[in-house]
Amino acid sequence: MSSPARLFGHAAVMVTLVLAALPAQARLVQADLARVAVAPPPGARAPLDLAATDAMTGQAVTLGSVIAGRPVLLLPVDYTCGNVCDPMVSMAAEALAATGLAPDAYALILVGIDPRDDTAAARRMLTDTLGAPAASVKPRALIVSEAALRRLTTALGYTAVYDAGTDSFAHPAAALLLAGDGQVAQVLSPLALTGRDLRLALTEAGDGRVGGLADRLALLCYGYDAARGIYTPLVQRILTVAGIVTIAAIGLLIFGLTRLARRRAA
Template sequence: MTVFVALALAVLTLALPARAAVPFDPFGSTAVDSPQDAAVPEHAPFVDRKGRPVDLGTLVRGDVPVVLAPVYYDCPNICSVSTASLTQSLALLTTLEHGRDYRVVFFSFDPREGPAEARKALASLQQRKMDYPALPDLAWLTGGPEAIEGVTRALGYRYAWDAGIGQYSHANAFAVLTPDGRLSRWINAISVEPTDLRLAITEAGAGTVGSMSDFLLMLCYQYDPVTGKYGRVIDVSIKGLAAVTLLCLFGFIGFALWQERRRARREGP
């Protein structure tokens, strides 16, 4: 029995390092899902860049859609690029106005970050001297582990700490919420196209925001959940219409030939 126990302990000792050596898989640990009926929790305590308490659940519920951006303020990689891309696209939305038609909320999913990191992120954007007067009015939030986990889990945003490199592995995407805090769309944050953002906000507002041209433009585009972007429906429609036209043409020609042969048989030689 003693020999058996010793062998079992030896096997476990060898197995533990082997298990720990399994490489971190960023693609398996991070993703963006769209859970059915996903919504921001009604109560989610955060603080803004000035250290004031903010309930994210209340903040995202109101009269207009909200662009909710989960970020990592001290991210050494692409987060700053994605944030700048979003801000630049917002500046180009000439038919929509922050506060009147939509609101933007950034929140860090790193519980170690606080108001100082939020202020630093805003200052970094301000140094780019973008033509976006609403930049100081955007919300920059940080929170504790429970609040962060509650929001990200509810919206289907997955991220993970990679101990090998000492950084968070995460998806680059922004959520567009309806005025009552429900998830409408995830938008690809790698390169935020103004048209995609405009359509997503208009769609989330269900016709309550944007101009008539925004609404008509939305009818010409279709959301692709794989790419997180909008594509022209009109291209598909034209191809479909062309196919139907060809079928009708061939059908007409076939019917005309059949009628001609039938008439010839009746008349005889």
């Protein structure tokens, strides 16, 4: 799980992006806007038994059956949003396609945050955003009841606020990376994803089972916490050991060169 400082930083940037895109006539007051956030509690986990409807097939499913034990990018969206939801979906799909991972190694799941949206609205969004048929990455768009949505967002620490004045939602432009068991691994900005970064994140969420050895090694470069300016404990230990080994190697080299110099002098 990302540190609270990193999550706060991600959330602040993502909320700002969505709020900046809201219509000028928005009537939400500052107290309402202050509630808009994504702040998963420690050990946050999406309920796998959450009931939903697959927008493409109309079939009843559960969140767990769609995740199917894979790391997933869960993207809460407003299927009739006129702001940044469309680019969030398209950019997330492009980043997933650029990971180079097999399509069955991950999933992109959309969950509607407006209980009034139906399967037709979700299908229309996918068609308008990704084309028909969708590209190599085919998101699973889910429709959930108001009660199920409340349960999901509470578990994930995700808060959106409805603005009746503009009939729109102020919500974080956030994607939640979930491990195969539903646990929140990271909070990401779908508007700032690269294929390489996402591949590493999916590898981490998959506990090393998705990517290859090179991916797991590259993850060490991501142990630096820029928000606090320190390394995470695992990477700190690795750097400490590496430093000790380097100092020992330099000491042995100096010792060997000194003995060689004395022998030549004798």
